[in-house]
Amino acid sequence: MGERVRHRRSDVVEHALSVLDRYGLADLSMRRLATDLGVQPSALYHHFASKQLLLAAVADELLARGRRDERATEGEWDELVAVVCGELRDAMLAYRDGAELVAAVSAFGLGARRPADELEQILGAAGLAPAGARLAARTLLHFVFGHVADEQTQLQASASGAIDGLPQDSDFAVGLSIVIAGIRDLILRQGNELPKNLSWVMGR
Amino acid sequence: MGERVRHRRSDVVEHALSVLDRYGLADLSMRRLATDLGVQPSALYHHFASKQLLLAAVADELLARGRRDERATEGEWDELVAVVCGELRDAMLAYRDGAELVAAVSAFGLGARRPADELEQILGAAGLAPAGARLAARTLLHFVFGHVADEQTQLQASASGAIDGLPQDSDFAVGLSIVIAGIRDLILRQGNELPKNLSWVMGR
DNA sequence: ACCTGAACACCGTTCAAGT
DNA sequence: ACCTGAACACCGTTCAAGT
DSSP, X not given: OOSOOOOOHHHHHHHHHHHHHHHOGGGOXXXXXXXXXXXXXXXXXXXXXXXXXXXXXHHHHHHHHHOOSSOOOOSOHHHHHHHHHHHHHHHHXXXXXXXXXXXXXXXXXXXXXXXXXXXXXXXXHTTOOHHXXXXXXXXXHHHHHHHHHHHHHHHHHHHTTOSOOOOOHHHHHHHHHHHHHHHHHHHHHTTSOOOSOTHHHHTO | OOSOOOOOHHHHHHHHHHHHHHHOGGGOOHHHHHHHHTSOGXXXXXXXXXXXXXXXXXXXXHHHHHOOSSOOOOSOHHHHXXXXXHHHHHHHHXXXXXXXXXXXXXXXXXXXXXXXXXXXXHHHHTTOOHHHHHHHHHHHHHHHHHHHHHHHHHHHHHHTTOSOOOOOHHHHHHHHHHHHHHHHHHHHHTTSOXXXXXXXXXXX
């Protein structure tokens, strides 16, 4: 002891990612992080105004690490969508509780803006009006977050001795193809006639 | 004082629902619940082995209250699916943080078994093989949970003075119609040929 | 069957003060 | 710029004991 233990924002994020991967989101507390870094809990508030903002930074870094930096910019819209969603899945699967973290962060409106914007742009270029592109992009993200969160839950269950929890690429691919096929249908319908009576779909 | 304050399981669940609706999921703690009921925190563990199981019971009750008890059993599969999903949405929208609660509970494999089973059964009857019906049902639930969670987040933001957060039935209907159209496509494709090369959808 | 009392091992956040 | 020290107001859970 005697040496001061100064850190930068990026040191904190880096260590948070390793705690996340090793012990899970539930064990990722400000106090634990501080203790690990040899610092008082209050010191972390020099770098982040709240735990939520720290988690947002961790989620951003997790997604940034999962990004392949060169990526096809041309091709059919459905292929481009599949690439973005597959990359997002891989990024979240790379860290324990990655999907839970990203979903939590984007629930309070902070993370995953990048993939959301990319999907919206691709779908706009594919011919959807802005509102439709936005809705379709959100629907894709809901699928990806939900599906990968399920995969990681089962993964952890199987790590604790249960059976049959390996992530199935084909399940993800088929689920994604459902949403993509639905969007294709929306593109074809749009401009022509939107269903005049949506109430049947509401069930009342 | 002097009167003993005995409660039954259902009293605890009932009060938990009212705390949820009034103060939100973050304020729904075992200690707060106990204090409200005039009881020691440890007393709750007579009724529930853990907070997670208490939350599961609360989610079950929330969904049970949202159920219309007589419901069409015949009709087109897409209409039946829309009814189940719309009812699920209404049930969650009826309580503050309802979607967050149900999603959290079903993430650790406890709640919303009812809607999941119903959807699976409807989709099986529509001609999907068991694995496909299961996957399609989960995809529908991911959409509903994600979409309604978004709606409730925006609802709370707008309650705190922000603009433009009213739940839009039409957004839900359009999003749901995307997933339903995708499932329709899957039903048509199945038996014939499944896409031989799914790797394009994985993006690598 | 339902509850008390007390303890254990934690949380996030604030704030004046230090270097 | 980055951190300490101390406090405030909380958590979930366990367990022996009581009626």
